[in-house]
Amino acid sequence: MVSRFNHQRKNLQSQKEEEILIYQHRLKTNSNSFAFLPLAKAYCRLNRFSEAIKICSGALAVHKDYPPAHVVMGQAYMSLGKLTKALKHLEFAIKQAPNNLLAGRLLGQIYMKQGRLEKAIKIYQATLNYHPECTDLKGEVEQLRTGKRLKYRKILLELERLLKNIKTYGAKAA
Numbered sequence: 226m227v228s229r230f231n232h233q234r235k236n237l238q239s240q241k242e243e244e245i246l247i248y249q250h251r252l253k254t255n256s257n258s259f260a261f262l263p264l265a266k267a268y269c270r271l272n273r274f275s276e277a278i279k280i281c282s283g284a285l286a287v288h289k290d291y292p293p294a295h296v297v298m299g300q301a302y303m304s305l306g307k308l309t310k311a312l313k314h315l316e317f318a319i320k321q322a323p324n325n326l327l328a329g330r331l332l333g334q335i336y337m338k339q340g341r342l343e344k345a346i347k348i349y350q351a352t353l354n355y356h357p358e359c360t361d362l363k364g365e366v367e368q369l370r371t372g373k374r375l376k377y378r379k380i381l382l383e384l385e386r387l388l389k390n391i392k393t394y395g396a397k398a399a
Contacts, residue, residue, distance in 0.1 A: 241271055252280075257287055265297045274301040292322040299331055308335050319348070324355040330362070342369055 248264035261284035268277035281298045288294060299315035302308070312335050318328040329352030336345035349366045353359060 241267060245271075259284075259288070259291075262293055262297065265294070265301070269297065269301055269304070272304070274304045277301040278305075290321060292318040292325060292328070295321075296325060296328045296331070299328065303331060303335065308338065311335060323351065326352060326356050326359070329355075333365070337369070342372075345369060 245264060245267045248260050248267060251260035252258055252264060261280050265277040265280045265284075268274070268280065278298060278301045281294050281301070285291070285294050285298070295314040295318035299311040299313075299318065302311035302314065311331070315328050315332045315335065318325055319332055322328065329348055333345045333349045333352070336342070336348060346366055346369050349362055349369070353362055353366065356362070
């Protein structure tokens with residue numbers, strides 16, 4: 226069973242490498258080709274994010290306003306933990322193509338990682354306006370809203386407790 230699984234995994238890896246060779250060839254024969262996009266996506270699928278960034282950077286020099294290239298760049302930077310750079314590309318992509326589902330998802334994830342829950346909810350809600358069928362995104366928005374309410378409730382309770390302690394301390398001091 227393990228041997229069969231390893232064979233299938235090697236076969237899949239080989240297919241992905243072959244796919245990269247095909248797109249590399251297309252790009253070499255026409256450097257202005259849009260073949261860079263599937264090539265960059267293939268690199269991302271193989272966790273070769275730096276190569277995806279390099280390919281997209283070169284392509285964006287020619288196709289600077291192409292939202293899908295910015296989305297792949299954002300995804301690659303995000304995978305490398307470079308959230309500031311990812312944010313720049315994803316925000317550009319979502320401004321150019323507000324209906325881009327992947328850009329909306331990734332942007333929301335970055336905002337959540339940064340603790341910017343309001344922005345995450347806002348971008349998820351905007352994305353849902355274009356993609357109401359995304360039930361997982363609806364669930365994410367509801368979880369964020371519920372979590373935010375709970376967080377604010379905990380803060381309010383803590384403030385009430387502190388205020389009570391201050392009043393008690395003030396009464397004892399007087």
